[in-house]
Amino acid sequence: MRRIVIIGGGVAGLSAGIFAQKNGFESIILEKHHTLGGECTGWDRQGYHIDGCIHWLVGTKEGTPLRELWNTVGALEGIDIYQPDSFMAVEHNDEVVHFYRDINRLKSSWLEISPEDKDIIIEFCEDIKSLQSFNMPTGKPMDMMNIIEKIKYLLSMKDVGMIMKKYDKVTFSEFASRFKHPALKMAIQSFMPEGEYSVSSIIFALGTFTGDQSSIPIGGSKAMAQRMVEEYNTLGGVVRASSEVVDIDIINGEVKSVRCVNGHLYEGDYFIAACDANAFYEKLLKGKYQDPEFQKRFNDPILYPLASNIYVGIGYEGTMENIPRTLKFPVKSLNILQGDKPIEHLQMTHYAYEAEFAPKGHTVITFAINQFQEELEKWKSLDSDKAAYRAEKERIGQEVIRAMGERFPEMIGKLKLLDVASPQTYEHYCNAYRGAFMGFWPTIEGKQLQHSGNIKGLNNLVLSGQWLQPPGGLPIAVITGKDTIMRLCKKLKKPFIGA
Ligand SMILES: Cc1cc2nc3c(=O)[nH]c(=O)nc-3n(C[C@H](O)[C@H](O)[C@H](O)COP(=O)(O)OP(=O)(O)OC[C@H]3O[C@@H](n4cnc5c(N)ncnc54)[C@H](O)[C@@H]3O)c2cc1C
Incomplete structure (x- = not known):
């Protein structure tokens, strides 16, 4: 049986591990921390539990492809979902601006605050509405699609593409300035009070929220990650916690083994780095296999800021x-x-x-x-x-x-x-x-990175996780973990088992 060594036990590493086991590989996850989950976590203090991650999880709506994926990796199956009626409320002087889940309620409450902003409020709400039924693609990654599949995919993205194009080059400040009422201006501006961040990120977030696609799993982030660990273990996956990988042994473009801080060596046929991209290129690969796309971004924190x-x-x-x-x-x-x-x-x-x-x-x-x-x-x-x-x-x-x-x-x-x-x-x-807890943040001039995870010059080591697609976050982590195993199955001419 072919053996996969996965560096990092966050949501991406767990997703890759679960799909590796489902597809007949033998896999092991090596995690630096004593608990798996990565940034999807929480911690106990003085009798309280602090949830350190999920404010909104895209993919909680039953019947959507992303929900199916979350269920497949054991994250949400049978779990109650909490659906707050407001994304956020912003106070300004005597006004409270609510970003309600019900878009009609949002519209009427904003019109009540500022009738003179009628046109922009209606346009804003219509644009959000047109994103409500958007389903995040969870099928094949683009680089695995044939031409017909690519055309179908691009057509399915047409409406979203148009809205994103409309807002891609608009900053939060610029968009806020289109409103006359100071409370509405402030509500928009307060998401990103400075910089060249694109307002498209919040339009998209409100589209999924008002379309009931994003909510909060009861039990929180750590419990969700632990359910994925249980799923992985049930499928026969092996976990080594407190095992930070500090060295990669490479001979003629092939990784032979990785070494952990505790001295243990792990050999494998394939290696997946489901960890921070910068730590991977700089610390683990010691700057020897640089990727210009990542370098460009890490060297320009204005165009490619981190959150x-x-x-x-x-x-x-x-x-x-x-x-x-x-x-x-x-x-x-x-x-x-x-x-x-x-x-x-x-x-x-x-x-x-x-x-x-x-x-x-x-x-x-x-x-x-x-x-x-x-x-x-x-x-x-x-x-x-x-x-x-x-x-x-x-x-x-x-x-x-x-x-x-x-x-x-x-x-x-x-x-x-x-x-x-x-x-x-x-x-x-x-x-x-x-x-950084997401990938590169979308700005008006920044180009969005779409990366397959391949490392030039290395045959059997790939990168996976939130850094491969903007803007990162949990959905990208779970999708890219799966995609990595899909690509490996294709390389080995094996049918991919996705369920
Ligand atoms: C405060 C906060 C709020 C957030 N809110 C949301 C939200 O509401 N919705 C949402 O979708 N996302 C949210 N996120 C983002 C989300 O948590 C991340 O996008 C996601 O968890 C990334 O998963 P990942 O597996 O790609 O990376 P990570 O979670 O970073 O996992 C990488 C893992 O690799 C391990 N590792 C690193 N180096 C090594 C090494 N050398 N050897 C072994 N192990 C290593 C790390 O310890 C870690 O466990 C939030 C994050 C934070 C911090």
């Missing part, structure tokens, strides 16, 4: 029934990283719908604060002084609690700081370059 955040977990001794699950509210003079760029809004998510995440009568709350290139570099240098790094994380956590108290005076004295993750946390735990 990361500070993630603050807070325990609240109380319940939050009447507060939207995700709420953005203005804050006064909140300085992050002792920086010169004060934060103007905080984005809060609460987990009142998850009975198991907090003691009875309590609620766990998280805050995600976007971090950009400048901050990522500051975090990197701060990390070299552990005491200063910890102190800054604690300071930020307490600042968030102070800001919460200003917005919700009734919560003062009932909020407890549980944890603060920084971009460096993702690097420490997942080898994530600059703390």
Whole structure:
């Protein structure tokens, strides 16, 4: 039996492992961390569970191809799905702008706030509507399609393509400026207050959300990843946790084995790197098999920015029934990283719908604060002084609690700081370059990368995971894991078993 060694036990590595086992390979997953799941995870602190990932999972709608794929890898089969009625609510002065799931309700609530924005509101809602029934392709990857399949695929993408083209070159600021009302402007602008980020990403997200395609699996991210681990084990897959791969033995363009930090060697016929792309090219391949497409992107963080955040977990001794699950509210003079760029809004998510995440009568709350290139570099240098790094994380956590108290005076004295993750946390735990938790973020001038994972000069080692297709995220991780095994089956002239 042919043996596949998979480097990385995130969603992509698990997906590749599950399809490897289904297709008659013998496989092993080597994971750096003691727990599998990669960035799809959560952690327990002081009696609370902090969900560290899923805000929206595309593919929760029954009967869609992506839902079928999630079921096949054991992630969602039989799992209850929580469907909040609002994507986010944004407060501005006396107004609250809701991004409702029901697009007609969104439209009427926005028209109520600003009748003079009627034309742009209607256009915005119509464009979102036209993306509602879009199904993320989960069949063959493009590079495996014949000409007829490619034509069919491109025709099926026509409507989406037109909308994306309309918004691809529009920044958040530019789009916000088309609205007259300050609250609507702010609601759009607050997604990406700076930079050349393309507004198409949020139009797409709202299309899937209002089309009921994306919601939240009950139990959260870590439980979902653990179900994939169970599926993999049931199929006979082998997992080695706490096994960071540090060296790859290559002879004449063939990988013979990989060596883990604990000294163990693993030989195989095929190797899949389902880990961070930069760590793979720079650390594991030691810069010897550079890919110009990736190099170009890593060398230009303005055109190809990476997404990361500070993630603050807070325990609240109380319940939050009447507060939207995700709420953005203005804050006064909140300085992050002792920086010169004060934060103007905080984005809060609460987990009142998850009975198991907090003691009875309590609620766990998280805050995600976007971090950009400048901050990522500051975090990197701060990390070299552990005491200063910890102190800054604690300071930020307490600042968030102070800001919460200003917005919700009734919560003062009932909020407890549980944890603060920084971009460096993702690097420490997942080898994530600059703390990136998605692939390259779409900008108006950036070209979208579509990569097969092949490495020039290497026959039996490929890259898989969120870096292969923009903008990354869990759907891309699960799809690319499967695609990697599909390509291998094709190479070996074996029929692919997808169910
Ligand atoms: C705060 C946050 C919120 C998010 N929200 C969402 C969301 O709402 N929806 C969504 O779709 N996505 C979301 N994401 C993104 C999502 O988590 C990632 O896109 C996805 O988990 C990536 O999966 P992956 O398997 O490609 O990579 P990873 O999860 O990075 O997995 C790679 C694995 O490889 C391991 N590894 C790295 N180097 C080595 C080595 N040398 N040897 C062995 N193992 C190694 C790592 O430890 C890791 O386990 C979020 C992420 C974060 C951090």
